[in-house]
Amino acid sequence: MNKAFKALADPNRRKMLQLLNDKDLTAGEIADYFEISKPSISHHLNILTNAELVLREKKGQNVIYSINTTAFQQIIKWTFDFMERGDGSEEE
Amino acid sequence: MNKAFKALADPNRRKMLQLLNDKDLTAGEIADYFEISKPSISHHLNILTNAELVLREKKGQNVIYSINTTAFQQIIKWTFDFMERGDGSEEE
DNA sequence: TAAATAATTAGACAATTATCTAAATGTCTA
């Protein structure tokens, strides 16, 4: 959980997640959307993978990345707990 | 939004949010739950306030902190967009 | 099998961050 939150702290990584949410992409395709170098892209993808926010699959020469929806469900759950006060009160 | 995600990246700050979710607390009361120095607590509270995740209110000698639920709703919204694929497809 | 392509690893560096101690500010009360 901590890794996921740390991973989400970077805007480039959040953008990667949004791209992957639209469709699966190879590392190279992801890199095309950014100004930064490919090693930097690789570094960010590694952090996202370690945080289990994305899944990687090697296919020939390419590495295909995809969103891991399970991780997002956990984050939603965590965040949701702040919306539901323990006693059900809606008062200030 | 970026500030909020950065603020959430730190475990101490997430713990502060969880404490404040239970009830409003002064800076000193918050400090009692942590091992780190008061200036460090103050630093973290400042980051949370800047990210608009918490609200601060001076009351006499004390500063009372409380959760800003609006900010959490935005984070939920952001996260939720990953759960709903644009075309409504559930396929892999 | 040599060259081209895709991606990662290694290592360096600058910027950011979390922490500390010491000092300052603001408020209360004896």
Place this chain on the structure above:
DNA sequence: TAGACATTTAGATAATTGTCTAATTATTTA
């Protein structure tokens, strides 16, 4: 008003992070 208390500000330092270039690994294909 002097002292105590609550909190923040200032400034230093060590650790972490994001970025780069150069080199490496793995795969495809001419």
